[in-house]
Amino acid sequence: MSTPSFRLYNTLTGQPDVVEPAEPRHLRFYACGPTVYSYAHIGNFRSFITADLIARTAQAIGWDTTFVSNITDVGHLTEDDVADATGEDKMAKALRKEGQRFANVWDLARYFSDALIDDWHALNLVEPDVRPRATEHMQQQILAVQALQEKGFAYETKKGVYFSVEKFPEYGKLSGNTAEEALVEGAAAQSRDTVQDPEKRHPRDFALWKKDEKHLMQWHSPWGWGFPGWHIECSVMAMEYIGEQIDLHAGGEDLIFPHHECEIAQAESITGKPFAKLWVHTRFLQVEGEKMSKSKDNFLTVRDLIAPEAVGGRGIPPLALRMTLLSGQYRKPFNFTFDKLRDSARHIQRIETVDQLVQQALAEDAPGDDFVGERLGELYDRALGAMLDDLNTPEALAATIEGVKMLQGIGSNLSGAAATSASEWLDKINQLLGIIRPQTEDADASKDETDPLAEKVEGLLEKRAQARKNKDFERADAIRDELDEMGIEVMDSPEGTTWRRKVSV
RNA sequence: GGUGGCGUGGCCGAGUGGCUAGGCAGAGGCCUGCAAAGCCUCGUACGGCGGUUCGAAUCCGCCCGCCACCUCCA
Numbered sequence: 001m002s003t004p005s006f007r008l009y010n011t012l013t014g015q016p017d018v019v020e021p022a023e024p025r026h027l028r029f030y031a032c033g034p035t036v037y038s039y040a041h042i043g044n045f046r047s048f049i050t051a052d053l054i055a056r057t058a059q060a061i062g063w064d065t066t067f068v069s070n071i072t073d074v075g076h077l078t079e080d081d082v083a084d085a086t087g088e089d090k091m092a093k094a095l096r097k098e099g100q101r102f103a104n105v106w107d108l109a110r111y112f113s114d115a116l117i118d119d120w121h122a123l124n125l126v127e128p129d130v131r132p133r134a135t136e137h138m139q140q141q142i143l144a145v146q147a148l149q150e151k152g153f154a155y156e157t158k159k160g161v162y163f164s165v166e167k168f169p170e171y172g173k174l175s176g177n178t179a180e181e182a183l184v185e186g187a188a189a190q191s192r193d194t195v196q197d198p199e200k201r202h203p204r205d206f207a208l209w210k211k212d213e214k215h216l217m218q219w220h221s222p223w224g225w226g227f228p229g230w231h232i233e234c235s236v237m238a239m240e241y242i243g244e245q246i247d248l249h250a251g252g253e254d255l256i257f258p259h260h261e262c263e264i265a266q267a268e269s270i271t272g273k274p275f276a277k278l279w280v281h282t283r284f285l286q287v288e289g290e291k292m293s294k295s296k297d298n299f300l301t302v303r304d305l306i307a308p309e310a311v312g313g314r315g316i317p318p319l320a321l322r323m324t325l326l327s328g329q330y331r332k333p334f335n336f337t338f339d340k341l342r343d344s345a346r347h348i349q350r351i352e353t354v355d356q357l358v359q360q361a362l363a364e365d366a367p368g369d370d371f372v373g374e375r376l377g378e379l380y381d382r383a384l385g386a387m388l389d390d391l392n393t394p395e396a397l398a399a400t401i402e403g404v405k406m407l408q409g410i411g412s413n414l415s416g417a418a419a420t421s422a423s424e425w426l427d428k429i430n431q432l433l434g435i436i437r438p439q440t441e442d443a444d445a446s447k448d449e450t451d452p453l454a455e456k457v458e459g460l461l462e463k464r465a466q467a468r469k470n471k472d473f474e475r476a477d478a479i480r481d482e483l484d485e486m487g488i489e490v491m492d493s494p495e496g497t498t499w500r501r502k503v504s505v
Numbered sequence: 506g507g508u509g510g511c512g513u514g515g516c517c518g519a520g521u522g523g524c525u526a527g528g529c530a531g532a533g534g535c536c537u538g539c540a541a542a543g544c545c546u547c548g549u550a551c552g553g554c555g556g557u558u559c560g561a562a563u564c565c566g567c568c569c570g571c572c573a574c575c576u577c578c579a
Contacts, residue, residue, distance in 0.1 A: 090577070343517080
């Protein structure tokens with residue numbers, strides 16, 4: 001048997017590279033997580049799902065994985081930074097906006113990081129082995145900055161400690177943004193660089209430590225009270241939990257520059273070794289053809305979409321959202337639309353139906369041959385092959401849907417042997433793509449038997465059945481209309497009548 | 506201005522030299538008291554212009570268009 005090769009597009013080399021872990025068959029990687037100052041949006045999760053799929057795909061070919069994904073719970077900005085129009089720290093700003101909800105910025109960070117983890121589970125993402133927080137690695141960050149200073153890569157000013165880009169000639173190798181360009185750039189670049197610290201030696205030098213005694217989060221350091229620069233936390237935590245050299249580093253495309261460029265500069269200056277071998281970046285998504293932004297009404301948080309309608313959400317099944325995000329390959333522009341979400345919700349519903357069908361056939365264990373195993377095996381291989389080929393999720397999904405439709409066509413005629421194959425296939429697809437079964441109970445609340453709606457529906461269905469028996473179709477249809485308005489779909493079959501919630505996207 | 510990505514049928518989205526996925530929507534049919542669900546059948550598309558080739562959506566060149574990053578942002 002030939003060893004399958006796992007290929008991913010590497011931003012560093014500009015081509016798809018074979019994933020070759022330093023230790024064979026053990027992939028160690030780091031994925032940049034969000035700054036937790038609000039609920040995570042679907043764009044955040046598109047990127048996290050890429051990391052999730054890398055882990056799942058590696059595991060599918062029998063590799064071990066060490067998956068580290070951080071939580072940034074420091075704001076990092078001060079008035080000195082021009083980036084934000086208000087010059088205000090993200091966390092501080094969020095705290096002001098949230099008013100009395102939180103006692104302080106620490107509470108706010110804790111609240112939104114808990115929310116992040118809830119969403120993470122709802123969308124069936126694999127749990128990272130380590131989820132380090134920036135605030136819990138302050139000592140390591142301070143030591144790293146000191147090390148950079150001692151090695152001559154950093155210098156101190158009245159306002160902070162900076163990394164000297166000129167000391168790291170390879171700066172720009174990831175993004176193509178070289179330091180020289182920044183200098184010779186025209187007015188556009190200069191206008192952006194109206195910063196801040198006159199003692200900064202080079203426009204591209206970036207902060208390792210900010211001195212600020214007024215910041216809402218501050219720590220004591222050899223340079224006085226202040227807080228760390230944004231980039232240092234990831235370099236430090238990746239090295240802490242994986243090592244000086246990591247196999248792969250992932251994140252959103254916006255992180256290519258400056259964040260990942262700076263991570264490389266810091267880490268490689270400290271160790272003198274290449275930091276990450278592979279850099280994987282997920283493209284931004286658009287919503288209904290437009291850039292998602294808070295100023296438009298197209299800013300979609302995971303929370304808004306999956307929360308039940310009763311509490312102001314849209315009641316989207318989490319797996320439908322996950323499947324929608326899988327319907328485009330991570331490296332291509334993705335246009336998130338409610339049309340796609342509706343399609344996905346239908347697919348998820350169909351998958352659920354088939355899963356139930358299979359479980360039932362498994363229990364009944366009818367005699368007969370396994371007449372699906374071979375075909376399903378081919379379809380799984382196709383799905384896995386697609387994932388190994390730079391996470392080609394649309395192709396993997398196509399293979400999945402094909403198998404599901406085949407099983408659906410067979411319906412209740414599955415033999416016990418065939419049902420066994422089908423069940424195993426569903427398990428394997430689920431491990432690979434995470435779209436068959438919810439991983440947590442609460443993600444599947446809609447199926448809850450204690451649903452107060454269920455009783456009412458059953459009652460109405462009974463009345464309808466009676467009416468149909470009496471050939472009183474007018475009354476039967478009236479009941480069906482009533483159910484329809486309740487959002488219930490009624491399906492008659494020779495075996496009896498079943499119902500389910502309508503997909504309401 | 507710099508860097509990178511992308512352009513496939515009504516829509517989404519695979520396919521990287523010949524064998525022309527899949528889904529959604531749409532049309533017809535089967536089933537049904539009628540529906541719904543399900544099943545069957547139906548779609549010859551690759552931004553433009555050149556070039557290479559027996560043959561190109563697929564390779565090369567030029568052009569057009571879209572998007573992103575270069576500044577906090579997944």
